[in-house]
Amino acid sequence: MMNKRGFMVKFKFISSMEFTFSLFQTIFTFLFILLIIKIFNRSKLNHSIPNLPPGPRKLPLIGNIFDVAGPLPHRTLGKLAQKYGPLMHLQLGENSTIIASSAETAKQVMKTHDLNFATRPFLLAAYIIAYKSTNIMFSPYGDYWRQLRRICNTELLSSKHVQSLRPIREQEVSNLIHTIFKQSGSEINLSELIYALTYGITTRSVFGKKSRHQDALISVIDEAIGLSGGFTLTDLYPSSKVIAFLSGLRPKLEKIHQRLDKMLDDIIQEHKTDEDGKGDVNHLLVDALLKVQECGNLEVPLTNDNIKAIILDVLAAGSDTSSTVIEWAMSEFLKNPSIMKKAQTEVRRVFSTKSTVAETDIHSLDFLKLVVKETLRLHPPAPLMLPMENREKCEINGYEIPMKNRVVVNVWAIGRDPKYWEEPERFNPERFINSSIDYRGLDFEYIPFGAGRRICPGISFGLANLELPLASLLYHFDWKLADLTMKNQDLDMTESFGATVKRKSVLKLVPTVVHPPA
Numbered sequence: 464m465m466n467k468r469g470f471m472v473k474f475k476f477i478s479s480m481e482f483t484f485s486l487f488q489t490i491f492t493f494l495f496i497l498l499i500i501k502i503f504n505r506s507k508l509n510h511s512i513p514n515l516p517p518g519p520r521k522l523p524l525i526g527n528i529f530d531v532a533g534p535l536p537h538r539t540l541g542k543l544a545q546k547y548g549p550l551m552h553l554q555l556g557e558n559s560t561i562i563a564s565s566a567e568t569a570k571q572v573m574k575t576h577d578l579n580f581a582t583r584p585f586l587l588a589a590y591i592i593a594y595k596s597t598n599i600m601f602s603p604y605g606d607y608w609r610q611l612r613r614i615c616n617t618e619l620l621s622s623k624h625v626q627s628l629r630p631i632r633e634q635e636v637s638n639l640i641h642t643i644f645k646q647s648g649s650e651i652n653l654s655e656l657i658y659a660l661t662y663g664i665t666t667r668s669v670f671g672k673k674s675r676h677q678d679a680l681i682s683v684i685d686e687a688i689g690l691s692g693g694f695t696l697t698d699l700y701p702s703s704k705v706i707a708f709l710s711g712l713r714p715k716l717e718k719i720h721q722r723l724d725k726m727l728d729d730i731i732q733e734h735k736t737d738e739d740g741k742g743d744v745n746h747l748l749v750d751a752l753l754k755v756q757e758c759g760n761l762e763v764p765l766t767n768d769n770i771k772a773i774i775l776d777v778l779a780a781g782s783d784t785s786s787t788v789i790e791w792a793m794s795e796f797l798k799n800p801s802i803m804k805k806a807q808t809e810v811r812r813v814f815s816t817k818s819t820v821a822e823t824d825i826h827s828l829d830f831l832k833l834v835v836k837e838t839l840r841l842h843p844p845a846p847l848m849l850p851m852e853n854r855e856k857c858e859i860n861g862y863e864i865p866m867k868n869r870v871v872v873n874v875w876a877i878g879r880d881p882k883y884w885e886e887p888e889r890f891n892p893e894r895f896i897n898s899s900i901d902y903r904g905l906d907f908e909y910i911p912f913g914a915g916r917r918i919c920p921g922i923s924f925g926l927a928n929l930e931l932p933l934a935s936l937l938y939h940f941d942w943k944l945a946d947l948t949m950k951n952q953d954l955d956m957t958e959s960f961g962a963t964v965k966r967k968s969v970l971k972l973v974p975t976v977v978h979p980p981a
């Protein structure tokens with residue numbers, strides 16, 4: 464039983480809580496009404512633009528947020544485009560957004576108007592986490608970004624530099640093959656092993672050896688990527704200070720940034736003082752950046768923060784993309800055993816006199832290259848690329864695109880467009896035989912790496928990180944689904960949308976050794 468004093472204290476507490484609550488409610492309601500008026504005025508302004516591309520009806524305040532809500536936005540947008548056309552307008556909160564879903568409209572954006580669309584929208588997460596958006600991905604178009612791209616092309620991600628990192632790839636892949644060998648005949652979670660492999664290759668290519676921070680760094684980067692998609696309330700209503708305050712996003716991002724910054728500082732320091740950690744690679748990615756910084760003849764000097772921002776890009780973009788492709792290629796192999804057999808026959812023939820797959824001979828694997836191309840068509844890791852923004856107003860297909868519009872290109876929908884692809888849903892690597900279609904950004908019906916000025920600078924690195932593992936998995940082992948009751952063609956291919964579009968369920972397989980590792 465509660466005594467009188469206890470009751471009084473409780474009563475006082477409740478009434479002061481109620482008072483605080485009702486005061487908070489009043490302030491909140493007032494601010495909310497202000498916000499509605501502000502956003503409504505803004506959306507009225509947008510509606511006064513005469514000739515936007517077609518799109519679903521916009522609701523006040525939220526516009527089309529509900530039209531794109533759902534677990535797989537690339538598929539939802541693909542369906543909407545079938546109804547509204549290949550150039551579509553959506554109002555996502557405050558952001559006027561154009562969706563390009565055909566090769567022709569993508570070409571308009573990334574070729575005809577490439578210079579105009581070569582910048583990125585402001586995203587709070589990129590600004591706070593990536594050192595004021597000074598990474599390559601979210602840096603606005605200008606001298607600084609152009610300089611970063613030059614450094615990528617000539618130093619950091621050039622084919623020559625990617626080749627010099629070969630010993631790291633070969634060693635990490637050999638470790639993977641030995642791990643699988645030990646578990647031959649039993650069920651393995653191949654997805655997990657592949658993701659660990661590509662993270663290992665990327666972090667070692669940057670820093671040389673496994674750092675004590677590696678696992679924490681990767682999980683914080685994953686957390687950061689989750690908040691960088693441009694769909695947080697703060698990104699949907701960037702002008703609203705109330706939403707920014709109530710969402711609590713800023714302090715959360717600042718915390719993530721501080722943790723990342725501390726780890727990157729430590730790793731770079733460890734790297735500078737530990738010459739032995741470099742192994743037999745004498746020009747790691749961090750060395751390349753430090754060398755560029757030291758040489759001093761740059762238009763815009765590179766600060767230590769800039770270097771950390773670039774390293775974040777490589778770690779974030781360099782790992783999950785390649786592992787996603789390996790995972791989908793293995794899934795398609797399991798679903799299509801005759802295609803797997805053909806790829807295995809090729810790799811076992813080319814390396815018949817060797818005990819392992821050497822990267823120097825990967826170029827002979829013609830069929831495997833077709834498989835990679837077809838996997839990138841059906842399962843592009845970044846199906847909506849990265850958002851772009853136009854700096855000036857322009858016209859596409861007779862529609863007016865106001866300045867500072869967000870533009871999203873639906874690479875996934877383009878890769879499955881029946882106008883360019885026969886039986887588009889079928890996994891058929893042979894469609895690329897005698898075809899000049901290539902992923903270097905000139906054939907707009909096939910742009911898994913994007914196109915134009917902002918095209919992915921990591922194509923060579925990304926492909927190197929996936930071709931050797933794939934060839935090795937095929938060379939050393941035969942593969943079966945772990946669930947023996949399931950028919951191969953019934954393998955679940957459901958996707959999960961995140962930083963990349965991966966399999967929703969992990970790939971559980973049973974390997975049988977054919978060529979034991981040396």
Ligand code: HEM
Pocket residue numbers: 599600601612620776777780781782784785788843844845848849910911912913914915916917918919920921922924925926
């Ligand atoms: C299979 C592997 C990969 C795929 C499919 C892929 C795909 C893409 C796509 C679609 C874009 C957006 C292009 C655009 O906006 O036009 C992009 C941008 C980018 N990628 Fe990749 N990527 C891959 C691997 C890599 C790797 C390995 C790295 C670095 C080591 C990397 C670094 C970047 C960077 C820095 C950008 C931003 C470029 C800019 O804004 O200027 N990517 N990538």
